[in-house]
Structures are given as structure tokens and as C-alpha cells.
Amino acid sequence: MDVIVKPTPTLNGEFGALSSKNYTTRYLLAAALAEGTSTIHFPAHSEDSDAMRRCIRDLGAVLEEDDSKIVIQGFGSHPRDVRELNVGNAGAVLRFLMGVTALCPEVTFVNTYPDSLGKRPHDDLIDALGQLGVEVQHEQGRLPITIKGGNAKGGHIRVSGSVSSQYLSALLFVTPLLAEDSTIEVLNDLKSKVVIGQTLEVLEQAGIVIHASDDYMSFRVPGGQAYQPQTYTVQGDYPGSAAVLAAAAVTQSDVKILRLMEQSKQGERAIVDVLRMMEVPLTHENDVVHVQGNGRLKAIEFDGDAATDAVLAMVAAAVFAEGTSRFYNVENLRYKECDRITDYLNELRKAGANVEERQAEIIVHGRPEGVEGGVEINAHFDHRVIMALTVVGLRSKEPLRIRDAHHVAKSYPQYFDHLQALGASVQWVKE
Numbered sequence: 001m002d003v004i005v006k007p008t009p010t011l012n013g014e015f016g017a018l019s020s021k022n023y024t025t026r027y028l029l030a031a032a033l034a035e036g037t038s039t040i041h042f043p044a045h046s047e048d049s050d051a052m053r054r055c056i057r058d059l060g061a062v063l064e065e066d067d068s069k070i071v072i073q074g075f076g077s078h079p080r081d082v083r084e085l086n087v088g089n090a091g092a093v094l095r096f097l098m099g100v101t102a103l104c105p106e107v108t109f110v111n112t113y114p115d116s117l118g119k120r121p122h123d124d125l126i127d128a129l130g131q132l133g134v135e136v137q138h139e140q141g142r143l144p145i146t147i148k149g150g151n152a153k154g155g156h157i158r159v160s161g162s163v164s165s166q167y168l169s170a171l172l173f174v175t176p177l178l179a180e181d182s183t184i185e186v187l188n189d190l191k192s193k194v195v196i197g198q199t200l201e202v203l204e205q206a207g208i209v210i211h212a213s214d215d216y217m218s219f220r221v222p223g224g225q226a227y228q229p230q231t232y233t234v235q236g237d238y239p240g241s242a243a244v245l246a247a248a249a250v251t252q253s254d255v256k257i258l259r260l261m262e263q264s265k266q267g268e269r270a271i272v273d274v275l276r277m278m279e280v281p282l283t284h285e286n287d288v289v290h291v292q293g294n295g296r297l298k299a300i301e302f303d304g305d306a307a308t309d310a311v312l313a314m315v316a317a318a319v320f321a322e323g324t325s326r327f328y329n330v331e332n333l334r335y336k337e338c339d340r341i342t343d344y345l346n347e348l349r350k351a352g353a354n355v356e357e358r359q360a361e362i363i364v365h366g367r368p369e370g371v372e373g374g375v376e377i378n379a380h381f382d383h384r385v386i387m388a389l390t391v392v393g394l395r396s397k398e399p400l401r402i403r404d405a406h407h408v409a410k411s412y413p414q415y416f417d418h419l420q421a422l423g424a425s426v427q428w429v430k431e
């Protein structure tokens, strides 16, 4: 399915933010790893969170869900012996479960998105699992991947953090369940470091003890622990909301998004500070972000690693800013659903934006007068490319047609409904 995005001068209205993808995947996993019954209120519904639901069910968890909560009977440290798992296109789900299946005799993760997740590297995690005595079969570090676990006991593990924080999160989820204590040493840089704060927060809520250094570069994990069944409540999602806030920033708007916690550990809450630095009129009080956009924005410089999943939305806003913006320290955007630097900037250029790339930087020469539009956009299987190009389309002179926009459902299936409710001219069309 494609979406046609037409120029839309004004957006008005309010709605509750979608539920956080990162917290939903973590709570589902923590509940599955507990023996006993856990409840998760307001879990996210999207392809990625559904992938985690499907896989923990396959591994032996029992799930019962109604409109507002999911009740999970976990399998504790004894997942069922399954042959295959299908994580769809969900990177975090794959990596977390590659860790957990170190407890299983033999599981194959199948490759259902060869052009997206199928291209992403997992070498650093494969290497770390090898240090735990887990045999991993793989295609040059990529899917399909077979994990032959069952013998992992714990010990000293070194893992590189220079490509993704998800490898470290995977180890933090599984090592507490191993018989012996573990120490984890992070080599090189740790990208998306703030996300580790979310992992540690959830582990602590599940009663797991981890001793982390202040810089998150080394960890001591006592073995033989048990996840406690818990009641969790999922907070609103900043990465998805960032795109709607960017849309409000580039139009004449009066838009409120509710349920966005000021004290959240989601790094992407930086969208609020970034838009403020761009001089977009907004407030953030009582978990409500209120944007009263006037369409005028100022260029900024920003370290994107702190807010990795909101950078594309920030860049989309910068397309219309006065001056040149620079988003630096973003190399790991290249290892996501697509190459979010080269592929994304190619699509932005098609739409008429003036952008430049470096290996680890995106540079945007703003065009406050608007961009031409009138072209077809390749989504590259990437929900965040789809959301960001939609922001650009709202302020293009001619409509943008975003091909295969249904991939937005990876994280935010209601994105276009929410925008329509605000008055955006967006319309689904069959190919």
C-alpha cells in the first residue's frame, strides 16, 4: 500500500501517544522469563511488539490479552524446545532472543525480511555468545542464524558496543539466569548508550540485580537469579511521537500529545529540547507536549546518538529551518532497517531537500520556502523513513507518494490515522 501526502498548512488536535515499543518488548520478555503471572498494562501493538508476543508464546509463555492489558504466564529459565523462531523485521527482538535462546538446545531464526533485517549485522553478539560456549551458525553474521545453546554457564564476556546497544542488552537479559556469575566488558564505544538505561530499569523492576559501572562499560551480573512476576505499565513512545511533533513544528499548528513522561529514560524525549532549540513554540507539562507551530524553525547542531530513533524526524524538521543543521555521531543509523543516512538522504533529495552526508553525520541546508515534492518515495522497508518523509510531504509544494508505506506498522500502525485526525491530507492508495 502507498500513501499520498498532500501539502497541509495547518494541524490541530490532541491524542494520547502510542505505547512505547522499547518498553513493550522488554516487559514482554521480562514477563516470559519469570515463573508466575505478570501483567502489562497498555502494551504496544505493532509488528515488532507482535513479533515478541509470537516468539515468547512459541517459547512456552501463555498470553491472554484484552483491550488494555496482557497477562503472561512465564516459562522462567526453561523455554520450550522449539525449532524455529520468526522475529519479522524486529532487530531488538532478534538480538534479545538470540541471548535468551542460549538456554535452548537448538533454535533457528528464519530470514523473512532479506532486504531489511536480513542485511543487518549481528557479528558482535555472535562473538559474545561464542565466549559463553554457545555455538552459532550464521550467514556471515546475518540471518538465518541457528543458536545451539544449553551449555552456557556464565563467565567473562567482551562485547563490542560500536554498532548496536542491543547486543549488550541481549547479554544483560540472559546472564542473570546462568548458573555462574558473569562479568561483561564493553569494547570500543557504546552506541545508543541511553537505551541500556531502559534495559537496566526493566531488569530492576523484574527483581534482577546487575552491578553496572557509571559509564555502562562494565557490568557484574550474579548468576542463578530468577525474574520476579510483576505488574508493569508501558509509558508513551517518544520515537513515534517525535514524527508527529516534527509535523506540528513545520506547519501552523496547535497539537497536543498526551502520555509523554517528562522523566522518561527514552533518549528520544530530546525531540522536545531539539524543537525548543529550533525556536518552535512548545510546552511540556504534566506529560503533555503542546506544540503551537508557526512554521518557522532555526537550524541546530545535535549529537544524534542520544536520540537515535528520533533523528530522522528531527532531520525532516531541519529541512525547513533557516540555516544549516548538523546531526553528528549518527553512524549507527547505517545499520538499521535501511541505511538511514545514504538511503534516507537520497529520498529527501528526491523531494527537493538540500542535504549532505558524511560517514557519521547528516548535514541539512534548510529551505524555509519549502521543497518541490511531486515525486515517488522508496520506503526502504523503514517505518522511520516513511514517518519522516510524511513530515516533508506536508510542507512540499506538490504531493509525495510514499511507496509501501504499510511498513509504518513496524512500530506505529496508527500513524496516518493520528495525522488524519489532526487534519493532515494523507491518503492510502493501492499500488
Ligand SMILES: O=C(O)C1=C[C@@H](OP(=O)(O)O)[C@@H](O)[C@H](O)C1
Pocket: 022, 025, 092, 163, 164, 165, 166, 169, 191, 192, 195, 308, 309, 332
Ligand atoms: O534496545 C532497543 O530496544 C533498541 C535499541 C536501538 O538500537 P541500537 O542500539 O542498535 O541503536 C533502537 O534504535 C531500537 O529501535 C530499539
Ligand SMILES: C=C(OP(=O)(O)O)C(=O)O
Pocket: 089, 090, 091, 092, 093, 309, 336, 337, 384, 411
Ligand atoms: C531501529 C529500530 O528498531 P530495531 O532495531 O528493533 O529493528 C527502530 O525502531 O527504529
